[in-house]
Amino acid sequence: MADFVAECTAEADAISELTGRVTAFLADAHVDQRATHHVALVLEELLTNVATHGGAPAAAVSVSLAVSPARVSGEVVDGGRMFDPSRERDADLSADVSKRAIGGLGLVLVRRLTESLAYERVGDRNRTTFSIGRSTTS
Amino acid sequence: MELTEETRGRVILVTARGRLDGSTSQMFGARLEKLAAVPEPRLVIDFAGVDFVSSAGLRAVFTVLKRVKAGKGRLALCAVQAPVREVLDIAGFTPMLDLHPAQAEAVAALA
DSSP states (O other), rough: OSEEEEEEEESHHHHHHHHHHHHHHHHTTTTTTHHHHHHHHHHHHHHHHHHHHHHHSSSEEEEEEEOOEEEEEEEEEEEESOTTTTSSSSOOOOSSSSTTTTTHHHHHHHHHHHHHEEEETTTTTEEEEEEEEEOOOO | EEEEEEEEEEEEEEEEEEESTTHHHHHHHHHHHHHHHHOOOOEEEEEEEEEEEEEHHHHHHHHHHHHHTTTTTTTESSSSHHHHHHHHHHHGGGGEEEESSSHHHOOOOOO
């Protein structure tokens, strides 16, 4: 059972507003600040990718979160073009400023901040699920 | 995202407050690039009031950095909050940036 459910369009202002609501929800649920920040950032990146790669930024994306003692689990479902965030290549982080390609950073962050990340195409929808561990120190 | 600017001798000090994400990074980048469009720009951006930076924000910082370097100038960031520092570290940006814990040191370093 999801604890937080929302829909938003994959447009920058709507995404920003949603992640603000998620931050408040997780704080109320006593999730530690670090995990809260990571969930908000992962959602920001996944939703932004729906706009960038999905081809239909005005279409609704559904977001749901479930909070359990050890982790926050999330699901993003959108009706955009097929885009599998778990398969994209990482950006080259070792090149210097003049040579760095600047694309792909969002997914680098998503992969590093999540303890699990999965994708499936369900009918005409992309379903991305992830989990982020909560702090185990009291 | 709010930006305020002041000059400290040769240094332009920009204080940023709010989120640097997809909805604010364009404005941020445009404003900073304008400030960097002088010969040998010396820019300090105070990040004490920035609690969230996404990849869009990182790209904006990167673009400003490139502009500053192209003008043979210097860019420094100060007072970066821990969650933002973590994002800079993960993205591999930290070695490229001149980071200072406090505003006074950053301004002094570029003066």
